[in-house]
Amino acid sequence: MYRLYGVQDFANLAVHVALEEAGVPHEAVFLDMDGGDLRSPAHLARHPMGLVPALETPDGMMFETGACLLYLGERHGLAPAAGAAERGAFLSWFVFVNNGLHTAVMDLIHPYRVSEDHARAVAEAARARLMERLAVLEAMAATRPGWLHPDRPGVLAIYISMLLRWMRAFPWAGDLAISAQEFPALLAIATACEARPATQAVAAAHGLSGRFFTDPEV
Ligand SMILES: N[C@@H](CCC(=O)N[C@@H](CS)C(=O)NCC(=O)O)C(=O)O
Known part of the structure; x- marks a missing residue:
């Protein structure tokens, strides 16, 4: 339990x-x-x-x-098992998302935590870093590895989908929002995640509806 x-x-x-x-x-x-x-x-x-x-x-x-x-x-089978040949690639990209994307998203949403006086500059710099990193992630996702495939969403797909929601829904300023629509391979993954009954049930428990990952209400 x-x-x-x-x-x-x-x-x-x-x-x-x-x-x-x-x-x-x-x-x-x-x-x-x-x-x-x-x-x-x-x-x-x-x-x-x-x-x-x-x-x-x-x-x-x-x-x-x-x-x-x-x-x-x-x-629970939502990532390559330890010892699997795919494990190294999966771990590399998982840490890239955790360390490179998630932290930059936090700066996009809460730039004042870095500098109250320069919040806009911090958020703009975070956005620029995110666009660069999302392009790299998109290119990898377009190769459709088994551990990041729209047909079998695992923990990395779930993680990316949530971050796509945040970048669109919660940027410090509206003009700094990043839309999943700009990244077709990532959009396909988040669209698949969003449609799954498990995700829908959890979203409802969090008060979310509609296209909560791919095109959230702002
Ligand atoms: N690196 C941590 C960050 C955790 C974090 O910042 N959580 C936020 C919610 S997304 C929180 O608890 N905020 C409450 C607060 O700041 O008081 C993680 O990924 O778990």
Whole structure:
């Protein structure tokens, strides 16, 4: 039994979709951020930074979106297994998304955390980095490797789909939004993810509807 601690439409969304796709018993616990739940001693015991996601697993508590997705992916068939020939390529691109894309998306959304005085410049620089990295990711995705294929969405597809939502829906300024429509191979992956019953069920639990990954309401 897994227990996922999160906030609606935060990074725990991807972990939640992975749990549902895996078809394993789990419970999603939504915390009240405004009510101070993330800073509570109980939550700080789950996550050392008081953030989400935090995932209770049979092996103990976990945190960090990327770590939770990798853990679920390798245990439940949503990523190449350890020892598989594809594992190296998968890991390389997974870390590229986690370290190169996710962090830049955070700067696009919350540039004031880097510099309150230069938020626009930080967000613009993040956007430029993202466009460059998305082009690289798009070229790889267009080769349709088995571990990032629209027909078999795994943890990397789920992760990318959530980040595409964020880049379109939550940039610091509307004119800095990045649309999935500019990246056809990534769009195909997110479109496939979005249509899956598991993803739809999780999206509803997070209050999302429509084309929540590929063309979210803003
Ligand atoms: N690198 C961490 C980032 C976690 C993170 O920043 N989570 C955000 C939600 S997307 C959060 O908990 N925000 C609450 C806050 O800032 O107080 C991860 O990927 O899990």
